[in-house]
Amino acid sequence: MKICVISGSPKGEESITLQYVRFIERAFPDHTFSIVHAGRDIRKMEQDREEWDRALARVRESDGVVFATPVYFMLVPGQLKRFIELAGERDAMPAFSGKYTATLTTSIHFFDHTAHAYLHGISEDFGMNHAGSYSAHMQDLKLEDCQERLILFFSDFIDAIEKKRHIQRVFLPIPQISRAYSPRDGSAAVDTGGKRVVILHDAESGSVQETMVRRLAGMYAGPVTVADIRDSMMRGGCLGCCRCAFDNTCVYNDGFREFWDAHVVPADILIMAGTIRDRYLSATWKQWNDRSFFNGHVPALEGKQVGYIVEGPLAHLPNLREVLVARATIGKAHLAGIVTNESGDPDEIDAALGALASQSVKFSEQHYRSPDTFPEVGGRKIFRDEIWGGMRAFFKADDRYFRSHGLYDFPTKNYPERIGTRLFSLFLDIPGIRKNVEKNMVANMIRPFRETIEKSKVLATRRSKLG
Ligand SMILES: Cc1cc2nc3c(=O)[nH]c(=O)nc-3n(C[C@H](O)[C@H](O)[C@H](O)COP(=O)(O)O)c2cc1C
DSSP states (O other): OEEEEEEOOTTGGGOHHHHHHHHHHHHOTTSEEEEEEHHHHHHHHHHOHHHHHHHHHHHHHOSEEEEEEEOBTTBOOHHHHHHHHHHHHTTOHHHHTTOEEEEEEEESSSSHHHHHHHHHHHHHHTTOEEEEEEEEETTGGGSHHHHHHHHHHHHHHHHHHHTTOOOOOOSOOOOOOOOOOOOOSOOOOEEOTTOOEEEEEOOOTTOHHHHHHHHHHHHEESOEEEEEGGGGOOOSOOOOOOGGGTTSOOSOOSSHHHHIIIIITTOSEEEEEEEOBTTBSOHHHHHHHHHGGGGTTSOTTTTOEEEEEEESOGGGOHHHHHHHHHHHHTTTOEEEEEEESTTOOHHHHHHHHHHHHHHHHHHHHHTOOOOOOHHHHHHHHHHHHHHHTTGGGTOHHHHHHHHHTTOOOOGGGOHHHHHHHHHHHHHTTSHHHHHHHHHTHHHHHHGGGHHHHHTHHHHHHHHHHHO
16 A cells, blocks of 8 residues: 655654654565655745645645644644645645545644544545544553553554545535625724723734624723734744743744744633634634743743634634633633624624623623633643653743642642541441441532631622622
8 A cells, every 4th residue: 555644743753753754664465555744844845836836745645644734722723734734725625525645643642633633634625535544642652551542543544545445425525605794883892991902913904803803803992902823923833842832932043933922822811813714713813923932931921811703614613622722721810702704794793802801801800710610721731740750850931830830749749638538448348337428429519608607798899798
C-alpha cells in the first residue's frame, strides 16, 4: 500500500509525531510512506504552485492518507489548518475523495479529542472514509504498550483499506447560511463604566463579521478599541520550538507581542470576532492563537470577560463551540456570550449583540466568573501534573507561576487530612460503625451545609447593598 502522511508539525523531520510515523514505517516494510510536510512547508505551498501540486500528487497516488500532527491549542497547528483551507480554495477535494484516512496525534492529552473531531469532520468533508484516530502522549513511544497498540492501530487501518470497509459518516455536512445582516439603528448604548473594551477581528471589508463588529462597538457608550489581528504583523506561525518556555519570550521578533500587550493584556472585556472557515475560524485566527503559546500554561485571560462574534453556522459545529468556550475558560476568563448571525434576522442579531454588550459590562463590574466544569478542572490538573512531572525543568516561567499561586495543589502534602482520612477509613472497617454510617450516608452528606444555608440571606443582602 502507498501511504501518504500529511504531517502537521512545523518542526518537519524533527517532529515528535513524525517519530511515531517512522516507527510504523519500520514495522511495516511492505508498505511505502511518503510525507507531505504541510506544517513545515505551508508558505512554499501557498506561494509556489508546483510545490502544492507535488504535495497533492502524493495524496492522489496514495491508497491511504494519515494526518499525523501535534495538537496545538485544542486543534491542529495553524499551518495545517491553512493547508486544509488551501485544499478547499484550490478545489483539491477530488485528490482526497474516496480514500481511507486515519488521524495520529501527539500531545499531552489536553483537548486532543477536539483536534481529533476536527480532523475527522474535515476528512468527511473531503469525501474520505475515516477509519480511526490514535492519540499518543508525546512521550508514549518509549512504552511497549504504546508500540503494540500503534502496530494494531496501523494494521487495522491497512485492513480497512484492503477490505474497503464500510464506514458511516459521523459529522453532518456544514450548511450554508444566510450572509446578509443589516443592523437596525437606535439600540441604547451600554455605559462601560470605565471598563476597557477591546474587539479583535479578522473581518474582510463588507463582510457580515465586519458589520457585527461595528454594531457591537457602537453599543458600548465609552471608548472601544477595535483591532484587526492581521495588524499584529505575525511573520509566521508558531514553530513549536518551546524556547518561550524559559521566560515567556518568543523567538519571533515581530509585532505579535506588542499587539498582545497593547490589546489583550489591558482589556477588561475582550471580544473576538471571526468567520467560520471549514470547521474552525480562519487559519489566521488559528495562527494568532498558536502564537499566544509564549504565555505557557498560565491562565493568560484571568479576570477578563470574553465574548465571541461568529459569522457562520456555529450551531452545526459543537466541536468549535467547545474549543472557543475552553479558550476563554481555561484562561480563567468568564465567557460573557457568543453571538452568531445564524438566525439571519437582523432584530434578533441586534438583540443578541445588545445582550452581549450589557452582560459583559455587568459581569465585569461584578468580577463574575462562572464555576469550572469538567474541561477546566480536568485541564488544569493535566497542566499541573505535566509541569510538575517534568516540564518544569524548562517551562520555568510556568513553574514559577504554579509555585507562587499555590497551583501544585496535590492533596498529598495535607498531612492532617491524610492522617484523618486514613483513621476514618480504619474506623469504618468496624462493622457496627460502618452499618450506622451507611444508614445515615445521605443525611451526613448535606449536614455541613445547614449553617451555610442559614446565612444565605445575609450574604444576598450584603451583595445587593454593594450593587
Ligand atoms: C503552540 C503549541 C500549542 C500546544 N497546544 C497543545 C494542546 O492544546 N493540547 C496538548 O495536549 N498539547 C499541546 N501542545 C503540545 C504538543 O502537542 C506536543 O508537544 C506535541 O507532541 C508536539 O509534536 P511535534 O513535535 O510533532 O510538533 C502544544 C504545543 C505548542 C508548541
